[in-house]
Amino acid sequence: MPTKVLLQAVKRHAARFPDDFMFRLNAEEFAALRSQSVTSNAGRGGRRYAPYVFTEQGVAMLSSVLNSPRAIAVNIEVMRAFVRLREAIAGNQELARKFAELKRRVTRKLESHDQAITGILKAIRELMAPPPEPKKRPIGFAVPGNK
Structure with missing residues (x-):
């Protein structure tokens, strides 16, 4: 036509x-x-x-x-193409939803790992700090009442 x-x-x-x-x-x-x-x-x-x-x-x-028979056949194929396009879009939306869920899970894990790493670093810093100087004891005997 x-x-x-x-x-x-x-x-x-x-x-x-x-x-x-x-x-x-x-x-x-x-x-x-x-x-x-x-x-x-x-x-x-x-x-x-x-x-x-x-x-x-x-x-x-x-x-x-x-x-016309040709117009009807073409129309049917076009409608099928629209259906395939809609299915492809729906598939992409499902994929996007799965990626969003994966991102949420990874973010949660990273946050918990960040907290654990922060704790480890704090412990390492404490171990690396020089030990406090021991208290010096006075020489001799302490007499009660004398300071």
Whole structure:
């Protein structure tokens, strides 16, 4: 199905595509898209207008507008791609949760190790300190009452 036919079908059913289902790229996004595509040349044909972009809901809505067997097959594959993308994101969130838990556990262990190391260093410092001078005992006998 040519792009022109798709756009005509979308325009005929514009009420089915609110802004959160479909929108046009702005000039900056369109320029970035054009710079990534070596076949699109503004001076020699190519796309002259910013393309429409469909969200997941917009792609689902396309299936109600387009009825050719090819359009339906493409729509099914796109929906499957969205499901795989969602699963990948969920997997990344699970991984992030596991990393956060690991970080908490390591932090707790480091804190307890820090306390133990501090205690060891304190004991080493005490052992390294010179012993106190022993008290000198007076020479001779102490007589009671005499100091």
